Amino acid sequence: MNARTASTLVLITGGLLITYAALDARKGTVTSDVTYKRIYSSFLATVALGVAADLAPAIVGPFAILIIVAAWAKHKGALGGIISSSATTAASTSAAAATGGTTTSGPTNTIGGAQ
Numbered sequence: 001m002n003a004r005t006a007s008t009l010v011l012i013t014g015g016l017l018i019t020y021a022a023l024d025a026r027k028g029t030v031t032s033d034v035t036y037k038r039i040y041s042s043f044l045a046t047v048a049l050g051v052a053a054d055l056a057p058a059i060v061g062p063f064a065i066l067i068i069v070a071a072w073a074k075h076k077g078a079l080g081g082i083i084s085s086s087a088t089t090a091a092s093t094s095a096a097a098a099t100g101g102t103t104t105s106g107p108t109n110t111i112g113g114a115q
Helices: 003-027 032-055 057-074 085-099
Strands: none
Touching (some): 003 032
16 A cells, blocks of 8 residues: 555544544534544644554554444444444344344443533
Protein backbone atom coordinates (compact mmCIF):
# COMPACT_ATOMS: atom_id res chain seq x y z
CA MET A 1 0.00 0.00 0.00
CA ASN A 2 1.43 3.36 -0.94
CA ALA A 3 1.49 6.48 1.24
CA ARG A 4 -1.29 8.25 -0.68
CA THR A 5 -3.73 5.37 -0.23
CA ALA A 6 -2.87 5.00 3.46
CA SER A 7 -3.34 8.75 4.00
CA THR A 8 -6.72 8.65 2.27
CA LEU A 9 -7.82 5.75 4.49
CA VAL A 10 -6.67 7.66 7.58
CA LEU A 11 -8.74 10.71 6.57
CA ILE A 12 -11.81 8.54 5.93
CA THR A 13 -11.31 6.86 9.30
CA GLY A 14 -11.04 10.17 11.16
CA GLY A 15 -14.11 11.55 9.43
CA LEU A 16 -16.08 8.42 10.20
CA LEU A 17 -15.13 8.47 13.90
CA ILE A 18 -16.11 12.13 14.21
CA THR A 19 -19.37 11.47 12.33
CA TYR A 20 -20.26 8.63 14.69
CA ALA A 21 -19.50 10.85 17.71
CA ALA A 22 -21.76 13.56 16.30
CA LEU A 23 -24.54 11.05 15.58
CA ASP A 24 -24.37 9.73 19.14
CA ALA A 25 -24.55 13.30 20.46
CA ARG A 26 -27.50 14.08 18.23
CA LYS A 27 -29.38 10.98 19.43
CA GLY A 28 -28.69 12.07 23.01
CA THR A 29 -27.04 8.80 24.00
CA VAL A 30 -23.91 10.56 25.32
CA THR A 31 -23.22 13.78 27.19
CA SER A 32 -21.59 16.81 25.60
CA ASP A 33 -18.43 16.16 27.62
CA VAL A 34 -18.13 12.63 26.19
CA THR A 35 -18.81 13.96 22.69
CA TYR A 36 -16.06 16.57 23.05
CA LYS A 37 -13.58 13.95 24.27
CA ARG A 38 -14.46 11.55 21.43
CA ILE A 39 -14.12 14.24 18.74
CA TYR A 40 -10.86 15.53 20.21
CA SER A 41 -9.36 12.04 20.53
CA SER A 42 -10.49 11.18 16.99
CA PHE A 43 -8.74 14.32 15.74
CA LEU A 44 -5.53 13.47 17.58
CA ALA A 45 -5.63 9.87 16.33
CA THR A 46 -6.16 11.09 12.76
CA VAL A 47 -3.17 13.42 12.96
CA ALA A 48 -0.95 10.71 14.50
CA LEU A 49 -2.03 8.11 11.95
CA GLY A 50 -1.53 10.64 9.15
CA VAL A 51 2.08 11.18 10.19
CA ALA A 52 2.58 7.43 10.58
CA ALA A 53 1.05 6.85 7.13
CA ASP A 54 3.93 8.81 5.61
CA LEU A 55 6.49 6.71 7.47
CA ALA A 56 4.95 3.22 7.39
CA PRO A 57 1.99 3.11 4.97
CA ALA A 58 1.99 -0.70 4.78
CA ILE A 59 1.16 -0.88 8.49
CA VAL A 60 -1.09 2.16 8.92
CA GLY A 61 -3.34 1.44 5.92
CA PRO A 62 -4.60 -1.95 7.17
CA PHE A 63 -4.82 -0.54 10.72
CA ALA A 64 -7.10 2.25 9.44
CA ILE A 65 -9.28 -0.37 7.74
CA LEU A 66 -9.46 -2.26 11.03
CA ILE A 67 -10.60 0.90 12.83
CA ILE A 68 -13.28 1.48 10.17
CA VAL A 69 -14.60 -2.07 10.61
CA ALA A 70 -14.61 -1.73 14.41
CA ALA A 71 -16.46 1.60 14.25
CA TRP A 72 -19.00 0.14 11.84
CA ALA A 73 -19.54 -2.91 14.04
CA LYS A 74 -20.13 -0.71 17.09
CA HIS A 75 -22.59 1.54 15.27
CA LYS A 76 -24.49 -0.91 13.09
CA GLY A 77 -27.32 0.85 11.34
CA ALA A 78 -26.27 4.39 12.33
CA LEU A 79 -25.50 5.27 8.72
CA GLY A 80 -27.95 2.79 7.22
CA GLY A 81 -25.60 -0.19 7.61
CA ILE A 82 -25.84 -3.26 5.44
CA ILE A 83 -26.74 -5.54 8.34
CA SER A 84 -29.40 -4.13 10.61
CA SER A 85 -29.61 -5.03 14.27
CA SER A 86 -32.82 -7.01 13.67
CA ALA A 87 -31.09 -9.16 11.05
CA THR A 88 -28.23 -9.76 13.47
CA THR A 89 -30.66 -10.75 16.22
CA ALA A 90 -32.50 -13.09 13.86
CA ALA A 91 -29.24 -14.75 12.82
CA SER A 92 -28.21 -15.15 16.46
CA THR A 93 -31.58 -16.66 17.38
CA SER A 94 -31.56 -19.08 14.47
CA ALA A 95 -27.98 -20.13 15.21
CA ALA A 96 -28.87 -20.81 18.85
CA ALA A 97 -31.93 -22.79 17.82
CA ALA A 98 -29.87 -24.85 15.38
CA THR A 99 -27.33 -25.76 18.07
CA GLY A 100 -29.90 -26.30 20.81
CA GLY A 101 -28.65 -23.32 22.80
CA THR A 102 -30.31 -20.19 24.02
CA THR A 103 -29.64 -16.57 23.30
CA THR A 104 -28.77 -14.21 26.11
CA SER A 105 -28.52 -10.50 26.24
CA GLY A 106 -24.97 -9.59 27.22
CA PRO A 107 -23.59 -6.33 28.55
CA THR A 108 -23.70 -3.30 26.30
CA ASN A 109 -20.56 -2.24 24.49
CA THR A 110 -19.04 0.90 25.99
CA ILE A 111 -15.99 1.36 23.79
CA GLY A 112 -15.06 5.01 23.55
CA GLY A 113 -17.20 6.01 26.50
CA ALA A 114 -20.52 5.67 24.64
CA GLN A 115 -23.39 3.99 26.43
